[in-house]
Amino acid sequence: MKKLAVCLAFLGSSLLPFYSFAISGNEQVELAGAGQYEQLWRELEKDAASKELKTADMHALCFAYSKTKRYNKLMPCLDHLEKLVQRGDMRTRLFGLDDATPTIHLMRGEAMVELGQYANAITEADKAIAWYKKEDSDDQDIMINALTIKALASSFSGKKTNAEKYASELEEVKVLGPLHGDFKSVKAMAIARVNMALGNYQRTYDAITGDTTFAIHMFLDRLVSGAFLTGKNNWAWQELPRSFMVNKALFGMGKLSEAKAGYDQLLKIPQVKDNGEIYWLILYERGQIAERENKPDEAIEFYKKAIEIIESQRTTINTEANKIGFVGDKQQVYGRIVSTLSNNGKHGEAFEYIERSKSRALVDMLAAKQAIPLKAKNAGKFSLTDLDNAEAEVLAQMPVSATEGKSQQREFKSKMVEQIKAIAPETSSLISVSSLPIKELQQLIPNNETVIQYYFQGDSFLGILVTRNSLKTVMLDLTGMDKEVRGLREAISRQDPSALAISQSLYRRLIQPLEGSITHKNVLIIPHGILHYLPFTALSSGDQYFIEKYSVRVLPNASVLKYIKRAGPGKLESILVLGNPDLGDPKYDLPSAQAEAERIASLVPKSKLLLRKQASKSTFRKLSGDYRYIHFASHGEFDPAAPLNSALLLARDGNDNGILTVNELYSLELNADLVTLSACETGLAKISNGDDLIGLTRGFFYSGTSSVIASLWQVDDDATSYLMVQFYEALKKSNKRDALRQAQINTMKKFKHPFFWAAFYLSGNID
Numbered sequence: 025m026k027k028l029a030v031c032l033a034f035l036g037s038s039l040l041p042f043y044s045f046a047i048s049g050n051e052q053v054e055l056a057g058a059g060q061y062e063q064l065w066r067e068l069e070k071d072a073a074s075k076e077l078k079t080a081d082m083h084a085l086c087f088a089y090s091k092t093k094r095y096n097k098l099m100p101c102l103d104h105l106e107k108l109v110q111r112g113d114m115r116t117r118l119f120g121l122d123d124a125t126p127t128i129h130l131m132r133g134e135a136m137v138e139l140g141q142y143a144n145a146i147t148e149a150d151k152a153i154a155w156y157k158k159e160d161s162d163d164q165d166i167m168i169n170a171l172t173i174k175a176l177a178s179s180f181s182g183k184k185t186n187a188e189k190y191a192s193e194l195e196e197v198k199v200l201g202p203l204h205g206d207f208k209s210v211k212a213m214a215i216a217r218v219n220m221a222l223g224n225y226q227r228t229y230d231a232i233t234g235d236t237t238f239a240i241h242m243f244l245d246r247l248v249s250g251a252f253l254t255g256k257n258n259w260a261w262q263e264l265p266r267s268f269m270v271n272k273a274l275f276g277m278g279k280l281s282e283a284k285a286g287y288d289q290l291l292k293i294p295q296v297k298d299n300g301e302i303y304w305l306i307l308y309e310r311g312q313i314a315e316r317e318n319k320p321d322e323a324i325e326f327y328k329k330a331i332e333i334i335e336s337q338r339t340t341i342n343t344e345a346n347k348i349g350f351v352g353d354k355q356q357v358y359g360r361i362v363s364t365l366s367n368n369g370k371h372g373e374a375f376e377y378i379e380r381s382k383s384r385a386l387v388d389m390l391a392a393k394q395a396i397p398l399k400a401k402n403a404g405k406f407s408l409t410d411l412d413n414a415e416a417e418v419l420a421q422m423p424v425s426a427t428e429g430k431s432q433q434r435e436f437k438s439k440m441v442e443q444i445k446a447i448a449p450e451t452s453s454l455i456s457v458s459s460l461p462i463k464e465l466q467q468l469i470p471n472n473e474t475v476i477q478y479y480f481q482g483d484s485f486l487g488i489l490v491t492r493n494s495l496k497t498v499m500l501d502l503t504g505m506d507k508e509v510r511g512l513r514e515a516i517s518r519q520d521p522s523a524l525a526i527s528q529s530l531y532r533r534l535i536q537p538l539e540g541s542i543t544h545k546n547v548l549i550i551p552h553g554i555l556h557y558l559p560f561t562a563l564s565s566g567d568q569y570f571i572e573k574y575s576v577r578v579l580p581n582a583s584v585l586k587y588i589k590r591a592g593p594g595k596l597e598s599i600l601v602l603g604n605p606d607l608g609d610p611k612y613d614l615p616s617a618q619a620e621a622e623r624i625a626s627l628v629p630k631s632k633l634l635l636r637k638q639a640s641k642s643t644f645r646k647l648s649g650d651y652r653y654i655h656f657a658s659h660g661e662f663d664p665a666a667p668l669n670s671a672l673l674l675a676r677d678g679n680d681n682g683i684l685t686v687n688e689l690y691s692l693e694l695n696a697d698l699v700t701l702s703a704c705e706t707g708l709a710k711i712s713n714g715d716d717l718i719g720l721t722r723g724f725f726y727s728g729t730s731s732v733i734a735s736l737w738q739v740d741d742d743a744t745s746y747l748m749v750q751f752y753e754a755l756k757k758s759n760k761r762d763a764l765r766q767a768q769i770n771t772m773k774k775f776k777h778p779f780f781w782a783a784f785y786l787s788g789n790i791d
Contacts, residue, residue, distance in 0.1 A: 059295035080117035093300030225276030327361035359481025562782035598630035616741035617657035640677035660703030689723030731788030743780035
C-alpha cells in the first residue's frame with residue numbers, strides 16, 4: 025500500500041468521482057494523513073446522507089471509523105464496501121490500491137483483535153494473505169500487516185509460541201528496492217507492535233528508533249506536497265502511534281522520566297484524542313508513572329479519564345461476544361484505580377469502580393437479545409437497539425474531552441434510562457452499566473446482612489465487607505488460589521477425604537481475615553473469577569462448615585440488588601414441577617428425580633406435576649407464566665464454549681427438541697419468585713473477561729425470576745432428592761435462604777461428604 029502522504033502528492037482531481045462532494049479526495053487524504061479522523065468521518069457522513077458513496081470514499085469512511093473505534097459503524101461500513109468491490113468498483117484513494125479487498129480483511133482483522141475475537145482476526149488476516157498470493161501482489165504492506173494481526177491475536181490470546189512464530193515470519197519478510205522504501209517503515213512499525221505485545225520493550229525501541237526511512241519519507245513528502253509552506257503534517261497518522269510506542273518502550277524499560285515527558289507532549293496534541301488506539305493507553309501509562317512518583321491523586325485522575333474513553337468506545341459495540349472481548353485487556357485499568365483508591369483510604373470509591381468493572385456482564389447478556397422489544401405491555405417497538413444506537417449517536421456528536429459534551433451525554437443517558445424504567449424497571453436496570461453510589465447501595469442491604477465482595481487484579485486481592493452502616497477492606501493472599509479452588513472441586517467430585525483439609529485452607533484465606541467484621545449470620549457473597557466455582561458453604565473452620573455458621577446467598581455483583589425482581593406477597597401455595605423428562609434414551613432416565621418431583625408436588629396442594637413426556641419445553645412455556653414457584657428435576661448441560669447454549673433438557677414435543685437454552689430464556693416472561701434447578705451443573709456459567717458470567721441463572725433473572733437455586737457440579741440423585749424435599753418442607757416456615765441452609769444441614773447428617781449437599785446455592789432475593 026502506498027503511504028497516505030505520498031498519495032497526496034500524486035493524486036489529483038482526475039481520480040475523483042464525477043459528482044460533487046462536500047469533501048474532496050485531496051481533503052480526505054489530508055485529514056487522514058493529519059490524523060484528524062473524527063473530522064474525516066463527519067464530513068464523509070454528510071456526503072453519504074445525500075449521495076451514495078463510491079469505493080474510494082467509502083474506504084476512507086471505514087478507515088476513519090476504524091481509527092476512532094466506532095465499532096457499530098465500522099462493521100456495516102466494511103460490509104457495504106465489500107459489496108461495492110464485488111460490483112467492480114474496486115479502487116481506493118487513501119492507499120492507491122487497484123483492489124480494496126485486502127484492506128477490508130485487514131481492517132476487520134484489526135477490529136477483531138481489539139474486540140477479543142482472536143480466531144476471527146486470524147481468519148481475516150489469512151484471507152488478506154490469500155489475496156496477496158493469488159494476485160501475486162508486490163504490495164508488501166498486506167503481508168506485513170496480516171502477519172502483525174496474526175501475531176497480536178496469538179499474543180493476546182495467550183498463545184505465545186504462535187505469536188513468536190508469526191513475529192519470526194514478519195522479520196523474514198524481504199522489502200523491495202529503493203522505490204519501495206516505505207515498506208521498511210511499515211515493517212519496522214509492525215515489528216515494534218508485535219514486540220510490544222510480547223513485552224520485548226528493547227526490541228520495540230530499537231525497531232522504531234532505527235527506522236531512518238520513515239524520517240526520509242516525511243521530509244520528501246513535506247517537500248513535494250507543500251507541507252513545509254502550509255505548516256501541515258501529513259504524517260501524523262503514523263507519527264502519533266510511533267511516538268506512543270517509543271514512550272511505551274521507554275516505560276517498559278524503566279526510563280520513567282523520558283516516558284513521562286513523551287506522554288505529556290503527546291497529550292498536548294489535539295489529534296491524539298481522535299486516535300482511539302492509543303488515547304486511553306497513554307492516559308493509563310501516565311497514571312502508572314504518577315503512581316510510581318507517589319502522586320496517587322494524579323494517578324487516579326489519569327485512570328478515571330482512561331476509563332471514560334474505554335466506556336465511551338464500548339457504547340459503540342452491539343454484540344455480547346464483542347463487548348466481553350473488548351473489556352478484556354482494559355481490566356488492568358480498573359484494577360489499578362481500585363488498588364490506588366483502596367491504598368489511599370478511598371474504599372467507598374474503590375468499591376464503586378469494582379462494580380463498574382463487574383457490572384458489564386448484565387449488559388452483555390442483554391446485548392444478545394437487543395432486538396427483542398422491552399417486555400412490558402406498553403413497550404411498543406422500543407428495543408435495546410434503540411438505546412444503543414441513540415446513545416452511540418450522542419457520543420459521536422460529542423468529543424469525550426468536552427466537559428459540556430460529557431454533561432449532555434449523561435443527561436441524555438439519564439433521560440433514556442428513566443423512560444425505559446417507566447416501561448420495564450427490571451429490564452432497564454440491566455441496561456445501565458453505571459454502578460450505584462456506595463451510599464445508595466448500602467441502603468439496599470438488609471439490616472441483618474453482611475456483604476462480602478471479593479476482587480482481584482494482578483497480584484492485588486481484596487475482600488470488602490459492606491453493611492448498611494459500614495465498609496471495610498482487607499488485603500488477602502492470592503498466591504495459588506486458582507490451584508487450590510480447583511483442587512477442592514476435584515476432591516469433592518471424587519468424594520475424597522482430602523477435601524476437608526483443602527476447605528480448611530481456603531477458609532483461613534478467604535473467611536478468617538474477614539470474620540471479625542461479619543456482624544450478622546446472614547451473608548451475601550459476591551465472588552470474582554475462579555471463586556464463582558467455589559462452594560463457599562463447604563469451607564470449614566475446623567469445627568464447623570461455613571453453612572453451619574452462616575446463612576448464605578450469592579450474587580454476581582452488588583448493584584444487581586436494586587434490579588432483581590422483588591418477590592410479591594404470599595406463601596408457597598402452588599408450584600409447577602417438571603420431573604424426569606423422557607429424553608428418548610433409557611440411559612438418561614432419572615428415577616430418583618421422578619420420585620423427587622412427585623414428593624415435592626405432594627407437599628403443595630395446588631401443584632402441577634409434569635412427568636416424562638408431559639415435561640416438555642412447549643408445555644413449560646405455556647404454563648410457566650402462571651406459577652410463582654417452578655421446580656426442574658431433570659438433566660442440565662453447561663456449555664463453556666457457547667454459554668448461551670447451556671440448557672435444561674426437557675422432553676421432545678413434535679418438532680420441538682426439548683432443549684431449553686439460556687438464549688431462549690431471554691425471550692420468556694416469567695412471574696416466578698423462585699426457580700429451582702435440581703439438575704447437574706445448572707449454576708455454572710462461563711467466566712469471561714471483566715468477570716462476565718453467562719449461564720442459566722442469569723437467563724432466569726432476565727426472564728423475571730426473583731431467585732434461583734442451582735448446582736455447581738453433577739449431583740447425586742438420591743441425596744439431591746432428599747435435600748430438595750427437605751428444602752420445600754422448610755420453605756413453608758422460613759425464607760428461601762434459611763430454608764436451603766436447613767435442608768443442607770439436614771442432608772449433611774445423612775450424607776456427610778460435601779459432594780452430596782454443597783453443590784446447591786441460592787442466588788437472588790431471599791423472601
